[in-house]
Structures are given as structure tokens and as C-alpha cells.
Amino acid sequence: MKKLSVAILGFGTVGQGVRDVLCNHQDRLKEIAGIPVEISTILIKHPEKHHTKAPHVRFTTDFQSVLDDPAIDVVFEAIVGKEPAYSYLRQCIIAGKHVITANKEMFQAHGQELKQLAAEYDVGIGFDATTAGGIPIIQTIQHLLQVNKINRVQAILNGTSNYILTDMRENGSTFDDALLKAQSLGYAESDPTNDIEGYDALYKLKILCELIFDEQPVWEHVKCVGISQISAKAIKQEAASGNRIKHIAEIALTEGAITANIAPKSVSAEHPLYAIEGVNNAIHMKTDIIGDLTLSGPGAGAFPTASAMVEDFCHIVNKHMKAEGKVTTIAYS
């Protein structure tokens, strides 16, 4: 095997970000893999939209041709929504391909099954980009869990909501004005429901919950409250007392039971999430040995998300492909 071939499924902002990061890091990736890493195929939906011609890259609308190509070792999935992403990844895993996804909506629903399937077929599965964008939260948690138990997580997982709340407080904007601003800046979708009603945070919280506790609470009993009902007046009142309203997603293990909560909360300056502003995300964890840890950074964006996916790729190369003897050994210490 003279090169490592990858495919990208979906070529929206995240898929294009993956393409760019892979192309811009050829030397580094070759150093890590020991052989060149090449984008072999990109699966697109609307061929008429993509006029970019890239030498050596095949653009196709035919998923079967990706699946049937034995030269493709790793598949990056950057499709929106559960289907066809889930079916595609399932088939890729069964075909022995390593997979990396940024698709939180799909992964919160099918993540556990895909992880089990990947273990069964002995392929790598990367999903760090599903939660908190560029913050390497999944790999950090996997790393910590080797020694620590995590008892509670409080997190800001939706950058759009946090941007809106920050703008309302700093500029005295109404909710509607702040939402319009978020949309004009590209932070919020034209249909912002998932962000402002808390569903996006809920998806990510489910992925964290599965990873940390290996089980889920009865989600039907968990009220998911977004930020759409927050008034400028409430924000102003809290600010006058030195507090900030933050949209906080929380899971905890208390007396053997998992509890979850997703709602806006007023936090004081002493709270670890108080200082997280704008489109940033943050995860605050209580662990049994280390104590409290907080990670914060950009929660979304094509490049942070693509970076997280390519970091997953490096991890899979190191952990799975080297063991398979498919790639040579490594410079990275």
C-alpha cells in the first residue's frame, strides 16, 4: 500500500473544511501516517453545484461506488441529518472502513449502535467533532475516564444561544434582534429552532452522556428548555445583580441515577461557565481524582470542526491502522 485513501461524504461547509485541512496538511499527515494521505472520492448530492475540479479527486453522487472501492480506508462523514448518514456509515463499518463523523443529530440517535458495530468489525470510529466543535472534548474525556470517574458535567454546548444571550446582555438587544444578528453572521440557520429551543444542546448532551455514563436517563422525563422565551428585561435584571444568564446542559450521576437538565440559568461570577461568551462552548466536569476541569473554545465553524475530524483521523491512524500494519511507524511522540 503506497498511499492512504480517504473519502468525504457530503461537501457542504464542513466537508469542504475537511478537504482544505487534509490538503493543507499533506506533509504533516504523511509524517504521521508514514505514507501520503490522499482524498480519493467526494460524495456530493448536487453535481451542478460543484464546479471545482481537483486532480485525482473523483466527485460522485453514487455512494455504492465509495462503498465498493476497497482502496478507500477511511470515510469522513459530513452530511446533515440522520439519513442517509446513518445507513452510509453502517455500511462503511461493515465493509471494514474506519469512519469519522461530525453529525450530532445522527450520532445522538445511532452512536451507541455504531460504536458497537465498529468494535465488532475492529475499525476506528471518530466522533469528536459531533460535540463542542473544535474543543477536543471526546478524546479528553476518553483519556480521563481511563483513571477518573466523571460525576457531573455542566456545559454550554450551543454557540448560537450563547451568542444571542451575550449580545442581549452586552448591547441590550431584544431576543429577535440578537437572533437576526446571529443569522446575518452565519451563526444561526434560517430555521433556528434546533439552536434556540435547546435541541442541538440536547443532541450533544446525549452523546456526552453515552460516553461518560455508558447509559442514558429517561429523556422523555427531561424537560428541554431553550432560550426563546428569555426577555431583554430578565437579562438586564440579572446583569444588575452581577449575574449572567447562560444556557446550561447538565448531566450528573447522583446515588446511582443519571439526572439531566437543559435550561437557561442565572450564574454568578464564581461559576465556571460565567466567563464563556459569544459563540464559544465550554465543558465543566467534576471528576473523582483530578477534581474540577474546564475546557473552553469555539463550539462550531467549518475549520474547528474539520480540525477535530482530522485529529480523529490521526488518532485512528495511530491506534488502528498501525496495528493493522497498513501504515509505517510514526514520528509523533
Add this chain to the structure above:
Amino acid sequence: MKKLSVAILGFGTVGQGVRDVLCNHQDRLKEIAGIPVEISTILIKHPEKHHTKAPHVRFTTDFQSVLDDPAIDVVFEAIVGKEPAYSYLRQCIIAGKHVITANKEMFQAHGQELKQLAAEYDVGIGFDATTAGGIPIIQTIQHLLQVNKINRVQAILNGTSNYILTDMRENGSTFDDALLKAQSLGYAESDPTNDIEGYDALYKLKILCELIFDEQPVWEHVKCVGISQISAKAIKQEAASGNRIKHIAEIALTEGAITANIAPKSVSAEHPLYAIEGVNNAIHMKTDIIGDLTLSGPGAGAFPTASAMVEDFCHIVNKHMKAEGKVTTIAYS
């Protein structure tokens, strides 16, 4: 090979913490390694101090017997000061043993050489516990650097200094009173020079600099300023303007040159290190793709440090020992 044998060099608070974490995680470690992990030998200096008898654990004052024992695969080093720690680790690496250290003073001086030696002899070297205690900063940076360039780091790396500055601001204490309190709580040594004059932060900054930039600035030209000259009045004045004085260690790559700075600085509420209080540490990084990332948590303590060392151990088991075929494959995904 039916079990994985480890030795601990040094049996002060950190060494004892490593013993406790290894003993309390037998099941988890067995799951990761595929075989039982056993403490074979503990190197002590003063046998009269250690009356604990543990079955199957040999206490010895004779390093040569650790070195000569081919059954010992991994060595945890928790000695204070450069020597004999450096000589011991050097010999262990040459003997083909994987090594894990928490010794920042030794590692800032000899880390580069030991890393090269470990690469040459194809053994793992873990040093996450040398910097920022329980915060998994070294592995996170190694992970990020696969894809990102880090252009600047600003960090609070000395928990004692941060505790003293926090106490002075919150309680109006003088520097001397706050130092006494830190000493009585076990945060500061009886000789607090390394903490309060900035040398401890300097050690850790050198380790980060080597890791991130793979080179060092001319340290003789970098003024290392601690917190011992800060008056209660200065703290009070800054607090009145809403600012806090923090002891900040900084490295940056500007126009191809590495600059470094270690000094107390006044930061406003918008600064990512403003909210880091008490004995906590934090590292704020500017990266080229992801953007700004911050990690914060406990910077010291026997258990956070031991936890970081055992996480390094898990990483070495996964990365090095499985490749050698010494341990069976893995449950951890």
C-alpha cells in the same frame, strides 16, 4: 508474560499517590492492558520512614536492582530535584523500560534529551504530570499539534502564587500573611522561593515551549518575575478598577522568533485567565485552525498528579506495549 510489572522511584506524596491510584484501579487497568498491572518494586531513600508492608511489593534502596530486573516494564519517577532522577531515567530508557515522570525541575533541564533517547530506544516517555498537575495539557497539546499550529500560550502555571494573589484580593491579606496561609494549607513549601519567585512557572513554561515550538528562546534574556514584590495596595487598586493581578507565563511565536515572559499582570474581566482562582492552573492557547482554547483545573496535589501519571501509563500501554505484542488488545475505544 502474565502480568505487567511497574516500579515507582520515590515514595513521597506523589509516589504514594501513584501507588494508591494503581491499587485502586486494578480492574480498569487490567481491562486496558489485558493482563494484571502489578507494582513490583518501590525505590525509597529512607527505609526507616516506610513501615507499610504490602504483599508482593518489594521496597528497596538499591536502584541497580530495579534497573537489572527485566520483569519491570514501566518506571514511574516521583523524585524531587534533577539528580538522581535524570541518571535513573536515562538508564531505565537505555534498559528498554518505559518511563513516566512528574519531575518538572529535572524535565525542564533534560526533557529534550530524554525524549530523543526514548525515541531512539523505542520506549514511551510520559511527562503530562510535569506541567499543570491534573490538567491533561501535554497530551491535549500533542493531539492538537497533529493538525493545528499553536502561536501563543498564556498560562497560570503555579497554583501557590495564584492562591496567594486570590487570598490577598479576597481577604485583603498582606503577601506575608497569604504565604503563611498557603504554607499552613500545604500549598507552599517551607522554602517557597521556587513558587513565589516564578521559577516553578518557568520550569513548566520551558517544558511547554519545547513541546510546542521544538525550540527555546534565549532564556538568559527572559526576565523571570515572581509575585513576592506585590503589595496589598496594588492588588486593592486593581480590584477597584475591576481588574485582577495574575501571575502569567507566556510564550509566543512572532515573526519566526520565540518570545517569553513571566510576570504578574493586571487582567480585566474579559481575559481568559481572569476567572482562574485559588490553587487552580489554566492554559490559554491561540491556534491557527481551531482558534482559542482554554483548559483549567487543579495544578497540583498528589492525586491529580498521580492521575496524570497513570493516564500517561494507559497511553503508553495502548501506544507502545500493544505494538510490541506484550499486552493483549483493548476494551477502551
